[in-house]
Structures are given as C-alpha cells and as structure tokens.
Amino acid sequence: MNREIYGKLVFELSRPGRRGYRLPDNHIDPCAAPQGGEKAPEIPASLLRQTPPDLPECDELTVVRHYNNMSTNNFGVDTGFYPLGSCTMKYNPKINEEMAGHKLFASVHPSTPETSVQGCLEMYHTLQAALSEIGGMAEFTLNPFAGAHGELTGLMVIRAYHDSRGDSGRCKVIVPDSAHGTNPASAAVAGLEVVEVKSRPDGTVDVDDLRPLLDNTVAAVMMTNPNTLGIFEKNIPEIARMVHEAGALMYYDGANLNPMLGMARPGDMGFDVMHINLHKTFSTPHGGGGPGSGPVGVRAGLEPFLPNPRVIKTDGADGKPVYKLSVAPDALGSVSATLGNFAVQARALSYILSLGREGLMEVGPLATLNANYVKESLRDDYLLPIEGVCKHEFVFDGLRDKSEHVTTLHVAKRLLDHGYHAPTIYFPLLFHESLMIEPTETESKETLDGFIAVMHDIAREARETPDLVKSAPHNTPVTHPDDTAAALHPVVTFDQL
Amino acid sequence: MIRFSESHEYVRVEGEYGFIGVSDYAQKQLGNVVYVDMPEPGDELEQGEDFGAIESVKAASDLIAPVSGEVVEINEALADNPRLVNQDAMANWIVKVKLSDPGELDNLMDEAAYEAFCNKG
Numbered sequence: 001m002n003r004e005i006y007g008k009l010v011f012e013l014s015r016p017g018r019r020g021y022r023l024p025d026n027h028i029d030p031c032a033a034p035q036g037g038e039k040a041p042e043i044p045a046s047l048l049r050q051t052p053p054d055l056p057e058c059d060e061l062t063v064v065r066h067y068n069n070m071s072t073n074n075f076g077v078d079t080g081f082y083p084l085g086s087c088t089m090k091y092n093p094k095i096n097e098e099m100a101g102h103k104l105f106a107s108v109h110p111s112t113p114e115t116s117v118q119g120c121l122e123m124y125h126t127l128q129a130a131l132s133e134i135g136g137m138a139e140f141t142l143n144p145f146a147g148a149h150g151e152l153t154g155l156m157v158i159r160a161y162h163d164s165r166g167d168s169g170r171c172k173v174i175v176p177d178s179a180h181g182t183n184p185a186s187a188a189v190a191g192l193e194v195v196e197v198k199s200r201p202d203g204t205v206d207v208d209d210l211r212p213l214l215d216n217t218v219a220a221v222m223m224t225n226p227n228t229l230g231i232f233e234k235n236i237p238e239i240a241r242m243v244h245e246a247g248a249l250m251y252y253d254g255a256n257l258n259p260m261l262g263m264a265r266p267g268d269m270g271f272d273v274m275h276i277n278l279h280k281t282f283s284t285p286h287g288g289g290g291p292g293s294g295p296v297g298v299r300a301g302l303e304p305f306l307p308n309p310r311v312i313k314t315d316g317a318d319g320k321p322v323y324k325l326s327v328a329p330d331a332l333g334s335v336s337a338t339l340g341n342f343a344v345q346a347r348a349l350s351y352i353l354s355l356g357r358e359g360l361m362e363v364g365p366l367a368t369l370n371a372n373y374v375k376e377s378l379r380d381d382y383l384l385p386i387e388g389v390c391k392h393e394f395v396f397d398g399l400r401d402k403s404e405h406v407t408t409l410h411v412a413k414r415l416l417d418h419g420y421h422a423p424t425i426y427f428p429l430l431f432h433e434s435l436m437i438e439p440t441e442t443e444s445k446e447t448l449d450g451f452i453a454v455m456h457d458i459a460r461e462a463r464e465t466p467d468l469v470k471s472a473p474h475n476t477p478v479t480h481p482d483d484t485a486a487a488l489h490p491v492v493t494f495d496q497l
Numbered sequence: 498m499i500r501f502s503e504s505h506e507y508v509r510v511e512g513e514y515g516f517i518g519v520s521d522y523a524q525k526q527l528g529n530v531v532y533v534d535m536p537e538p539g540d541e542l543e544q545g546e547d548f549g550a551i552e553s554v555k556a557a558s559d560l561i562a563p564v565s566g567e568v569v570e571i572n573e574a575l576a577d578n579p580r581l582v583n584q585d586a587m588a589n590w591i592v593k594v595k596l597s598d599p600g601e602l603d604n605l606m607d608e609a610a611y612e613a614f615c616n617k618g
Binding site for chain 1: 526529555580
C-alpha cells in the first residue's frame with residue numbers, strides 16, 4: 001500500500017469539486033427546508049443548517065483504494081492468531097453469519113406483534129433453554145447487551161431476591177483480588193459495596209480468608225471458574241456451602257466458561273446466578289467486531305426476578321406451542337430495549353446447533369490441550385509462576401531471563417512484527433510481568449507451532465539483540481504511539497487534529 | 498524521617514506534618530502515570546484505608562494511607578502533570594497531612610527494611 005496517498009484520512013484526500021459521479025443539477029439547496037418552501041416553523045432556526053455539510057469530495061477510484069487499503073490495516077481472528085487471554089477469541093464460523101442474516105430474521109421489526117414473530121420467539125426460547133442446560137440453571141434471560149451488563153443484571157436479580165425476603169441489609173459483594181475488573185465495577189454500579197478477598201498464589205480463593213468476611217451484610221460472592229490464571233477452583237463446593245450458610249448467593253462470571261463447556265456446570269457447583277458471554281464461548285463476534293451479548297441464568301426459584309420481558313412457552317389450542325412475552329410484577333423491569341442483541345443470539349444458537357452436544361463437549365478439552373501445549377512448549381524461555389495443568393489459558397511472568405530488561409510490553413510489541421495479535425499483558429495484577437495466553441480450541445497445531453517458534457525467536461532476540469525487541473514494532477502501520485499522551489489528551493475527532 | 502508501607506506508599510515526616518506519595522519502586526512498576534485521583538483538603542485519612550487512586554497506562558491502583566491525619570494540602574501540580582510522579586516520585590508527594598497519631602509510624606518500614614521488602618517480592 002502507498003501510505004503517502006492512501007494512508008491518509010478520506011477528508012485529507014478530498015479536493016473541492018471532485019466527484020465520483022456527475023449528476024444533473026437537482027436545484028436543491030442543502031441549507032433549505034425539506035420541501036423547498038418555507039422553512040419548517042417547528043424546527044428552531046438554531047438547528048437549521050447554515051452551510052452545506054462538510055463531506056469529503058473524492059473520485060470513485062480514490063475512495064475504493066482508500067477503503068481497500070484501510071481494511072488491510074485491520075487485524076482480526078479472520079486475519080491471524082489472536083491469543084488474547086481472558087477474551088476467548090475463537091473463530092466465528094461463517095454459518096453463524098448466514099443464519100443471522102437470513103431475511104426472515106433480518107427484516108423483522110422489534111415492535112412486531114408477538115403473534116407474527118413466533119419463529120423469532122422460538123429461537124430465543126430454544127437458545128435460553130440450551131444455555132440453561134449448559135449452565136445447569138432453571139432459566140436464562142438473553143436481554144443484557146454484554147458481559148458487564150449481564151453482571152449488573154445478575155446483581156440486580158440478587159438484590160431483588162434479598163429485598164423480596166425483607167433481607168435488605170445485604171449491601172456487600174465479595175470479589176477475589178484476581179477477578180476481572182468488571183466484577184467490582186458492576187457491583188459498584190449496582191449500588192453495592194465491594195469487599196476484596198485475597199487469593200492464594202495460584203489465584204484460587206483462600207477459604208480461610210473468605211470465612212470471616214461472610215455475614216448477614218453480604219449479598220453475593222462473585223467468582224470466575226476457572227480463575228484468571230486458568231486454574232480450576234477445586235474448593236468450590238465448600239465455598240458455596242459457606243456462602244449459602246451465610247444467606248448470600250453465589251454469582252458465576254462466565255468469562256471462562258469455555259473449558260468447562262458441556263463438561264461441568266456452574267449450577268451443579270452451587271452457583272445461583274451466572275452470566276455467559278456469547279461473544280466468547282459461543283463464537284459470536286467480539287469487541288469492535290460486533291455487539292456482545294451477556295445472557296443471565298438463574299437457579300430455580302429466582303426466575304420471577306429476571307428482567308422483563310421473558311419469553312414463555314405455552315400450549316396453543318391446536319397442541320402446537322405458542323410463545324409469549326411475559327412481564328412479571330416482581331421482575332427488575334427492563335434492562336434493554338426489546339429482547340437484547342437478537343442477531344447475536346441467532347449466531348450463538350447456530351453455533352450450538354452446528355456443533356451439537358458431542359461437538360460442544362470437545363470444545364473444552366481441545367481448548368485445554370492447546371493452552372497446555374503452548375505453555376509447556378514455552379516455559380523454558382518464559383517464567384511460569386504456577387505449575388500444573390491449566391485449563392483454557394495460562395499466565396507467564398515475563399521472560400525467564402530478564403537480564404537485558406526486556407519486558408512483557410516489549411515482547412508483546414515484537415509479536416506484532418510477526419503478524420500475531422499480542423496476548424493480554426499486565427493482567428492479572430498478581431504478577432509484575434503478566435503475559436496471558438489463551439489459544440482457544442479453534443487453532444490448528446501448525447498455527448500454534450508457528451506462534452511457539454516466534455516466541456522462542458523473541459526470547460533469543462531478547463538475549464542477543466535486546467534493542468531490536470525494545471524498539472519494536474518495526475513493521476506495523478503505527479509503530480510507537482504515545483500512550484501516556486493519548487490517555488491524558490485524547491484526540492477523538494478529526495477536527496481536534 | 499521517611500517511612501514506607503507494604504502497599505508502596507511513603508510518608509516523609511517534617512515536624513507534625515507528613516508528605517505522602519508513592520515510592521520510586523511503585524512508579525517503576527506502574528509505568529507512565531496518567532492520572533492521580535486525590536482527596537480534598539480537610540478530608541481525614543485513616544491508616545490502611547484508601548484515600549485516592551493512581552492510574553497508569555498499565556493499571557489503576559488504590560492509594561492506601563500509610564498514616565492517619567487531616568489533609569492540609571494536595572499537590573495541585575499532579576492534576577495537570579501526573580508524569581511528575583515518574584520523574585521523581587519522592588519529590589512529588591501527593592498529599593500533605595497533619596499526623597493524628599505519630600505512633601502509627603512504628604508500623605511502617607524504614608528505607609533499609611523497605612528496600613529489602615522490594616527485593617524479596
């Protein structure tokens with residue numbers, strides 16, 4: 001790509017009067033009122049345009065080259081390996097897109113009467129039933145828009161439950177110090193006080209530290225299992241027993257559900273409320289690739305507190321099921337317009353149905369095998385703080401040989417030169433040089449071997465030519481942004497440049 | 498006299514006042530600081546409780562008070578230029594407090610003990 005020309009913003013490529021097509025003059029003044037007559041009196045003059053809009057003026061070929069070249073600057077799972085720990089950046093199968101894009105789904109308006117969208121409601125109900133079976137829960141709402149939104153919804157369900165029993169003094173949420181930052185953030189937004197419980201060196205919760213924190217002011221304990229170090233919390237039945245004895249509820253953060261998919265169920269471990277990130281475990285697009293979805297599941301007895309509306313299956317007159325939207329009085333109210341990110345739900349159900357029960361049960365073991373393969377292949381060059389078999393992800397504490405002061409940040413930047421997305425860095429905060437790798441089950445052994453070879457190369461470079469690593473990246477469109485200045489003085493619009 | 502806490506804050510004692518900041522070790526671990534969330538003058542600090550937060554390009558951390566006391570002054574320069582913490586963490590204190598219990602200083606480490614503490618961890 002010629003960055004001199006096509007790397008610019010489309011506004012910089014603009015030249016006055018340049019056009020893709022030359023159309024006959026339509027005699028319409030862009031500043032005039034819509035009908036061309038008197039300006040609409042109900043629109044205040046301050047809101048009416050005084051000058052024509054500032055649109056880029058380019059010829060068609062320039063526009064085509066600009067956007068085509070721009071698209072090659074992007075990096076996604078479709079371009080290359082993306083081992084971003086804690087994010088489960090698995091491949092998003094194209095069949096999902098085809099199903100979600102089907103015209104019978106895509107053309108439905110959210111306000112269509114329920115009698116006319118029975119198929120859509122059936123899809124919603126089928127997916128919530130599948131997630132309930134996978135999670136060991138009684139019912140799921142698919143309405144929350146993302147993982148953290150699911151956490152907030154789940155905590156609101158927990159508050160509504162305690163309040164319904166007149167047990168309204170429960171104002172605290174206990175969160176392990178190894179948790180995702182969203183946990184304390186969601187608790188704070190839900191109006192609850194966050195209490196941190198220390199974890200042991202492997203990130204698992206210390207039962208002896210937890211016990212004295214449990215009393216009648218605790219609403220819930222939020223846990224991620226496996227935890228952020230990829231270690232399965234073996235004490236979970238004991239922890240659940242203690243929490244329930246104190247009258248509090250167990251909340252399961254589904255961020256790390258992938259390795260347990262079809263193999264173990266949060267409901268069976270004693271969790272009362274959970275959320276699932278469809279954009280992680282169920283292969284829907286993630287982050288900038290598309291909206292997320294954070295369904296929330298509850299154990300039997302908590303269904304009345306789920307947000308409105310719920311989709312209920314009833315028996316019709318002719319014996320065929322009829323799906324209805326239910327609005328319950330005890331519920332939270334609504335957490336989203338209509339039924340959440342419907343097209344994302346369609347993708348997740350496509351994934352579940354295309355893998356089937358047997359296929360879903362292969363996901364966790366393969367994700368675990370891939371993570372352990374990468375971990376064991378790299379531990380001679382990278383410091384492994386936690387021994388033993390990990391689940392879907394693991395954390396290195398930087399390079400083993402730190403004598404040349406090559407940090408995790410340098411290693412991550414150097415990976416970009418080799419066409420890999422960097423792993424998660426400096427999280428969890430349990431180590432100084434955290435490098436968190438999650439390969440997922442969808443990568444082939446050849447891809448993993450390529451990544452392992454490059455990681456070994458970088459470790460060798462760190463010893464022999466450390467400046468090469470410290471000055472990376474060398475081959476990316478943007479090399480060394482000033483991230484401090486970006487955080488202090490963000491430039492978010494073209495006009496600010 | 499200067500004393501350090503296990504959460505890497507220092508307090509430099511001058512008479513009845515203490516200047517509280519984060520240690521040089523802490524600023525190195527944090528990386529470039531982009532924001533310091535400070536209390537208001539008049540706020541009461543309690544030893545072991547958080548009184549603000551410090552945010553870097555890598556992480557956000559609570560600031561834990563090494564001693565109790567009333568905030569008499571905050572370092573306004575950090576609001577505009579939080580990078581001062583990286584340039585000289587010991588000179589660029591965050592809050593000045595009037596110590597309410599000088600006996601609390603006995604719970605903290607002196608420079609030699611703190612250096613050993615950092616090297617251990």
